[in-house]
Amino acid sequence: MLLKENPVMATERYNPRASEPKWQKAWDAEKLFETKNEDPRPKYYVLEMFPYPSGRIHMGHVRNYTMGDVVARYHRAKGKNVLHPMGWDAFGLPAENAARDNKVNPRDWTYSNIKTMKGQLKTMGLSLDWAREFATCDPSYYRHQQKMFLDFWKAGLVERRSAKVNWDPVDMTVLANEQVIDGKGWRSGAPVEQRDLTQWFFKITSMSQDLLDGLDTLERWPEKVRVMQQNWIGRSEGLLVRWPLAKGTAPAGESELEVYTTRPDTIFGASFMAIAADHPLARKVAEANPKLAAFIDEVHHMGTSVATLETAEKKGFDTGVRVVHPFDANWTLPVYVANFVLMDYGTGAIFGCPAHDQRDLDFANKYGLPVVPVVKPEGVDAASFLITEEAYSDDGKMINSRFLDGMSPEQAFNEVATRLSGTTIGNRPQAERKVQFRLRDWLISRQRYWGCPIPVVHCDDCGAVPVPTEQLPVELPSEVTFDKPGNPLDHHPTWKHVDCPKCGKKARRDTDTMDTFVDSSWYFARFTDPWNEAAPTTLSYVDGKGGWLPVNQYIGGIEHAILHLLYSRFFTRAMKATGHVNAVEEPFEGLFTQGMVVHETYRGPQGWVMPAEVKVEEADGARKATLLADGTPVEIGSIEKMSKSKKNVVDPDDIIASYGADTARWFMLSDSPPERDVIWTEAGVEGAHRFVQRIWRLVADAAPALRDVAPKAGTEGDAATVSRAAHKILKAVGEDIERLHFNKAVARLYELANVLSPQVAVVNDGGGERAGAVRQALEFLIIMIAPMMPHLAEESWQALGGKGLVAAARWPAFDPALVVDNEVVLPVQVNGKKRGDLTIARDADQAAVEKAALALDFVQKALEGKTPRKVIVVPQRIVNVVA
RNA sequence: GCGGACGUGGCGGAAUUGGUAGACGCAAGGGACUUAAAAUCCCUCGAUCCAUGAUCGUACGGGUUCGACCCCCGUCGUCCGCACCA
Numbered sequence: 001m002l003l004k005e006n007p008v009m010a011t012e013r014y015n016p017r018a019s020e021p022k023w024q025k026a027w028d029a030e031k032l033f034e035t036k037n038e039d040p041r042p043k044y045y046v047l048e049m050f051p052y053p054s055g056r057i058h059m060g061h062v063r064n065y066t067m068g069d070v071v072a073r074y075h076r077a078k079g080k081n082v083l084h085p086m087g088w089d090a091f092g093l094p095a096e097n098a099a100r101d102n103k104v105n106p107r108d109w110t111y112s113n114i115k116t117m118k119g120q121l122k123t124m125g126l127s128l129d130w131a132r133e134f135a136t137c138d139p140s141y142y143r144h145q146q147k148m149f150l151d152f153w154k155a156g157l158v159e160r161r162s163a164k165v166n167w168d169p170v171d172m173t174v175l176a177n178e179q180v181i182d183g184k185g186w187r188s189g190a191p192v193e194q195r196d197l198t199q200w201f202f203k204i205t206s207m208s209q210d211l212l213d214g215l216d217t218l219e220r221w222p223e224k225v226r227v228m229q230q231n232w233i234g235r236s237e238g239l240l241v242r243w244p245l246a247k248g249t250a251p252a253g254e255s256e257l258e259v260y261t262t263r264p265d266t267i268f269g270a271s272f273m274a275i276a277a278d279h280p281l282a283r284k285v286a287e288a289n290p291k292l293a294a295f296i297d298e299v300h301h302m303g304t305s306v307a308t309l310e311t312a313e314k315k316g317f318d319t320g321v322r323v324v325h326p327f328d329a330n331w332t333l334p335v336y337v338a339n340f341v342l343m344d345y346g347t348g349a350i351f352g353c354p355a356h357d358q359r360d361l362d363f364a365n366k367y368g369l370p371v372v373p374v375v376k377p378e379g380v381d382a383a384s385f386l387i388t389e390e391a392y393s394d395d396g397k398m399i400n401s402r403f404l405d406g407m408s409p410e411q412a413f414n415e416v417a418t419r420l421s422g423t424t425i426g427n428r429p430q431a432e433r434k435v436q437f438r439l440r441d442w443l444i445s446r447q448r449y450w451g452c453p454i455p456v457v458h459c460d461d462c463g464a465v466p467v468p469t470e471q472l473p474v475e476l477p478s479e480v481t482f483d484k485p486g487n488p489l490d491h492h493p494t495w496k497h498v499d500c501p502k503c504g505k506k507a508r509r510d511t512d513t514m515d516t517f518v519d520s521s522w523y524f525a526r527f528t529d530p531w532n533e534a535a536p537t538t539l540s541y542v543d544g545k546g547g548w549l550p551v552n553q554y555i556g557g558i559e560h561a562i563l564h565l566l567y568s569r570f571f572t573r574a575m576k577a578t579g580h581v582n583a584v585e586e587p588f589e590g591l592f593t594q595g596m597v598v599h600e601t602y603r604g605p606q607g608w609v610m611p612a613e614v615k616v617e618e619a620d621g622a623r624k625a626t627l628l629a630d631g632t633p634v635e636i637g638s639i640e641k642m643s644k645s646k647k648n649v650v651d652p653d654d655i656i657a658s659y660g661a662d663t664a665r666w667f668m669l670s671d672s673p674p675e676r677d678v679i680w681t682e683a684g685v686e687g688a689h690r691f692v693q694r695i696w697r698l699v700a701d702a703a704p705a706l707r708d709v710a711p712k713a714g715t716e717g718d719a720a721t722v723s724r725a726a727h728k729i730l731k732a733v734g735e736d737i738e739r740l741h742f743n744k745a746v747a748r749l750y751e752l753a754n755v756l757s758p759q760v761a762v763v764n765d766g767g768g769e770r771a772g773a774v775r776q777a778l779e780f781l782i783i784m785i786a787p788m789m790p791h792l793a794e795e796s797w798q799a800l801g802g803k804g805l806v807a808a809a810r811w812p813a814f815d816p817a818l819v820v821d822n823e824v825v826l827p828v829q830v831n832g833k834k835r836g837d838l839t840i841a842r843d844a845d846q847a848a849v850e851k852a853a854l855a856l857d858f859v860q861k862a863l864e865g866k867t868p869r870k871v872i873v874v875p876q877r878i879v880n881v882v883a
Numbered sequence: 884g885c886g887g888a889c890g891u892g893g894c895g896g897a898a899u900u901g902g903u904a905g906a907c908g909c910a911a912g913g914g915a916c917u918u919a920a921a922a923u924c925c926c927u928c929g930a931u932c933c934a935u936g937a938u939c940g941u942a943c944g945g946g947u948u949c950g951a952c953c954c955c956c957g958u959c960g961u962c963c964g965c966a967c968c969a
Contacts, residue, residue, distance in 0.1 A: 013922090182966095224963085228965080231885095231886070231965060236968075259969080338967095342967075347969095351969085359884095558964095676895095676896095679894090679895070684909065687909060693922090743908095747897070750906095751906080751907070831950090834903055871949095872950080874902060877899095877902050878903075879902095880950060
């Protein structure tokens with residue numbers, strides 16, 4: 001048998017399937033990622049939005065948790081005491097649906113999903129502190145939530161009241177305002193109906209102003225999210241104005257109509273009043289007016305189907321009632337019921353000024369009401385300024401407004417406010433300034449089983465009574481049935497029947513559970529001490545000196561821009577008010593919203609097809625797809641968010657099994673900026689995997705020569721070039737990671753690999769400085785890829801003979817002398833066009849640079865004998881010769 | 884309708900925020916190695932032209948500037964959020 005001679009450089013391919021579990025075990029054995037609260041080093045808290053345990057992780061999780069892990073590992077390497085925990089947002093409706101459909105217990109279903117997903121997350125090699133793990137459905141978690149609910153109640157931050165609420169007919173539960181998107185339930189997508197119900201509310205509106213002001217302090221939040229929250233809170237400054245009803249037109253017992261306006265300056269342009277269909281005055285008039293009653297009924301029906309609302313025509317009905325103008329006893333205006341006026345904003349009544357509001361103008365044109373302009377643009381003649389089809393809503397000068405004429409709208413606003421505040425009708429001023437918010441109270445009652453029970457007992461004599469602290473938690477019963485529609489807790493034969501904690505009489509538990517957004521509104525605080533059995537938080541650890549909050553870097557999806565993030569901001573303030581945190585009000589100091597993972601769609605004769613079933617080939621510049629199974633042609637569709645319905649999903653398990661976690665992580669970080677969507681492609685993954693192998697080859701090829709070489713920066717020739725590149729890139733990568741510019745850091749690392757490849761190939765040859773310089777550059781490279789591809793980094797570190805684990809290694813410091821060059825290459829322009837380069841000493845002065853530039857032959861040639869008028873020298877940047 | 888973001892090669896994207904446009908990657912083409920393939924390595928890769936070079940080029944039209952992807956005015960397009968909020 002012929003023995004094949006082993007080539008010297010032969011290197012086995014890196015095998016992630018063998019390496020990755022090995023290093024994960026090594027980290028676990030060292031308890032490397034378990035964080036101690038007492039650790040004296042500076043703290044850094046990085047958190048990714050915790051997942052709902054739906055069953056399996058998806059690529060969105062992979063992207064989110066990879067980013068967080070890079071941040072965590074980087075700051076750990078920089079010497080911080082890093083908190084990087086993980087848990088489960090475990091309450092919610094899918095568990096009940098699974099229970100109904102598959103006859104499994106929601107608890108069993110949830111914990112089994114958690115087990116699966118935890119296993120999947122472990123294969124990703126995330127540097128998480130699993131010792132702090134909890135699920136929000138653990139009674140040991142929600143007991144504290146119940147305690148805080150009661151504390152909030154005592155502090156006046158909780159209220160039970162009857163209100164018009166959003167009813168989701170599919171999920172059979174009520175929803176908070178924020179959870180109604182385009183008139184549909186945020187989860188079910190079903191059109192939401194309005195119902196009158198008695199429910200629990202968190203009084204988030206009591207903090208409207210503070211929540212708005214707090215946004216200004218969130219410098220490390222995306223502008224976009226702050227604007228969205230600002231709009232959601234919706235502050236406006238205006239005037240409440242009371243208009244007396246004209247005698248003889250008002251129904252018995254009614255004497256005035258109060259409206260809210262942000263444009264009191266346009267009061268002389270008023271031509272009608274419009275009130276909501278539910279306004280008391282409308283109801284009263286309707287009692288004696290069947291036609292109006294029919295109109296109101298019509299509005300109600302339209303109101304329920306929100307889809308039609310967007311296109312709905314502006315309609316009104318003249319009630320016959322007239323109001324008297326506050327500044328002219330002889331001027332009366334009609335009162336209409338209008339379908340576009342909302343009862344629950346302001347007073348449910350407005351005055352219409354058609355000239356300066358498009359909606360009012362449309363309405364006035366439809367019903368033949370007067371249109372009188374009272375604000376004219378600068379430089380336009382008042383007499384000829386007419387409004388017909390387009391309302392004028394900009395600034396200008398007051399006209400047709402008696403004592404307001406000539407003023408600016410702002411002055412007129414103040415003048416009207418002052419005058420009307422000074423006059424009284426019925427012992428009250430006729431007007432008062434009012435700041436109005438769009439934000440409504442947070443409705444937290446849900447008529448569902450799988451949520452945190454509201455710890456209240458209803459007694460016929462004592463009313464709503466808090467469950468005493470020592471009886472917490474109020475635990476969910478385990479025997480429940482889901483065969484009837486409605487709330488399983490309410491159907492339960494025994495659970496709700498208890499004695500009143502106050503008087504001992506027979507009473508009933510509240511059968512509602514809390515909105516699951518309550519669970520996620522404080523989990524970040526619980527992570528700081530999840531072991532505390534006595535209280536939700538431990539004051540010495542939760543915030544302030546020696547505490548963790550605020551979260552230094554929070555990472556998650558933009559879809560929570562309002563819901564989760566606004567609720568958490570409220571909850572943190574409420575926790576402060578009830579002594580559960582020391583001082584912190586804003587829970588998230590830095591927020592980053594990452595983009596989605598998107599993928600091409602494929603459609604075959606039988607509908608959507610998964611990427612795994614498709615083969616894509618490129619021929620003659622056109623990409624063609626066929627079914628792997630039988631070669632049937634498949635149509636390549638648009639790139640969309642990965643979703644089950646379009647089947648354009650890639651399973652993280654499959655990717656990790658075939659390429660390894662490091663490849664998946666690297667791909668998630670390359671190319672696309674993290675805030676933008678990333679397109680998952682097979683070619684991209686393969687590219688990432690090629691780089692993994694390339695790094696391994698680089699290390700393995702260099703290891704024999706470098707194992708016993710001490711790292712040292714080079715000063716001459718190739719060695720100097722390598723070291724300069726390595727130190728510059730070390731500096732840049734650190735800065736990029738700190739700014740979360742992972743794609744740029746990745747590009748720098750490719751560059752370093754490109755610089756090192758030819759050096760490694762010759763590192764065995766000459767002696768000199770090269771070996772030390774290459775060794776140092778390789779170490780830098782390994783430490784820099786460690787946050788991104790931690791397993792490959794460990795394997796490489798070991799091959800090079802590094803001490804200990806890279807996961808515990810310190811981030812090296814770059815040498816400032818090596819990141820600046822002694823000579824700089826300045827581009828030289830003539831009349832703004834680049835003609836060549838000038839290489840000159842870094843510290844050359846202006847005059848020297850100017851002289852050297854003018855001496856260049858290409859400059860002389862471009863000047864064509866003309867004398868330069870001016871030479872602009874921007875130090876270290878550019879030279880421009882102007883002729 | 885209101886508010887916000889964005890528009891750069893075949894593609895994803897860089898460009899120190901007014902100073903060399905296209906870093907880095909993907910795709911493509913050519914070559915080397917190989918019996919062959921894979922892997923790997925090397926080269927080319929914005930467009931045009933009288934191709935040793937030059938001209939044009941960052942959605943489009945103007946402007947400011949010695950100099951504009953970047954600032955200003957206008958137009959077109961894409962995406963996101965809010966939407967009868969008085």
